[in-house]
Amino acid sequence: MTTIVRSQRVVLPDSVKAASVHIEGGRIVKVGAWDDVPEGAPVDDLGSLYLLPGLVDTHVHINDPGRADWEGFETATRAAAAGGVTTLVDMPLNSIPSTTTPEAVALKVRALEAKSSVDVGLCGGLVPQNAAQADTLFREGILAFKCFLAESGVNEFSHVSDVELATGMARLATVGAPLFVHAELPGPLDEAEKRLGIVTPEDARRYATYLASRPKSAEDAAVDLVVRTAQARGARAHIVHLSSADALDILRRAMDARIDITAETCPHYLTLAAEEIPDGATAFKCAPPIRDAQNRDRLWAALGEGTIVQVVTDHSPSTLDLKCSGSGDFMKAWGGIASLEIGLSVVAQEGKKRGVPFASVVRWMSAAPAKLAGLTGKKGEIRVGCDADLTVWDEDATFTVDAMKLQHRNPITPYAARTIQGRVVRTMLRGETIFTRDERGEASFAARRGSWLRRS
C-alpha cells in the first residue's frame, strides 16, 4: 500500500518545492507533483510546514554500556527523534568497554537494539592496541573509525602517536574505511598548560583560562599531521569538530591537492562565542574549545565555500557532578556539550541571521553526513530508494530551551534559557511517525523502532 506525505515546501536534493512523497514498505518510491495522488491513497498534508529528510548525526557519544548514567541509548535516541535526527553514529569511547574489539561491537549492538528510537550505526576505535590490525574490526559492520591524537578524557581509550596513526591509516586504506580524527596535538597543549602555570580556583572559573589551555596551534598542527599522513598512506580521513579557523588554509590546500580529507564543525562553534561565556558556566566546556566571534564568522564562510562539509552535534554529555556545575571549575569539568535535540534549531536560527538558505543547513546536517558514513542512497535525502525518514519543521514555532524538558539524560546544556525560533514538530522513521510535538510544545513518542545500521 502507498501512503503519501505532501507539503508546499519539501526540501529535495536540489530544490525546495511543493511535492508529494510516496512511501511503500518504509521507503520512498516516488517524489511527485504536489497533486500527484493515486485514487484512494491516504494523504498526510502538512500544508506549508517544511518537510525535510531525517537528519543524520555522525558524531554522538552514547556511553552505553558502562556509563549509561552519562547518556544511554534510550534517552539519546529519544533526544534524536525530538530533534529530527533519524540516523546517528555512535562514537567508540566513553562507554565501557570502548568499541575497539568484535566483542565490544556485539555489546553495543545488543544495547542499542533493545533501546533505540532511531537507527544507529557504530564507529569503531583506532587505538594503539589495534592499530596494526585495525582493518579486521571493519568486518564487524561498523561504518567508520575514530582516533585521538591527544588524551581522550577517559582511561580506556588511548590516543595514537604519529607512528600509530600512520600504521592505522595504512591498514584502513586497504579496506577503504574512513578515519575520524580528533585533531589536537599533545605538544602544543602541554606548552600552553606550562605557560598558564599555577591556576588558582578563581582563574579556573574563568572561561579565558580554559581557552588559553587549548590554543588553535594544537588543532592546526594536528590537522597538518593528518593531511600529511593521509596523503602518504592513501587513506580517507575526516577531521571531527573543527574549531580553529586557522586550520582552514591547510584543509583548502589539501583539497586542492586531491587528498582524501573532509572536515566537520558543530552547532556550538557556529552559534556561541568565547566572549559571551560567563564565569563558571561549565556547560560550555568542550574540546577543542569554543573560540571568538571572528573565528565563528570564518567557520560559517568555510561552510559556504565547502571547505567544511557538514555540521554534526558531538553530543557528549556527562552527569552534572562531572560537569562541575557546582564549583564552575573549567579546568576540572568534563568537556562535552549536549545539544542533540536542538542542533537544527540553533544552527537554522543563526543561519537565518546570516542569510544562509535553510536548504543548505539541511544538507550540512543530512546528505553530507550520510555520505561520510557511506549511507548515500539509504539515508539523508528525500529521493527514490531512500528510507522514508522524514522530519517536519515549523519555522515559526518559538520556544525557550528548558534543560529539564530536553530528552537527553542529564539536564544540562549551554543553550538553556535561549529563545529560539524554528522547531521540529514531527519525525518519521521508515515511514512511521516516531515523534510528535503538539501546539503547547509537549512531546510524545511512538513505540521504539530503531535498529542497527550494519554496513552492507
Ligand SMILES: [Zn+2]
Ligand atoms: Zn566527540
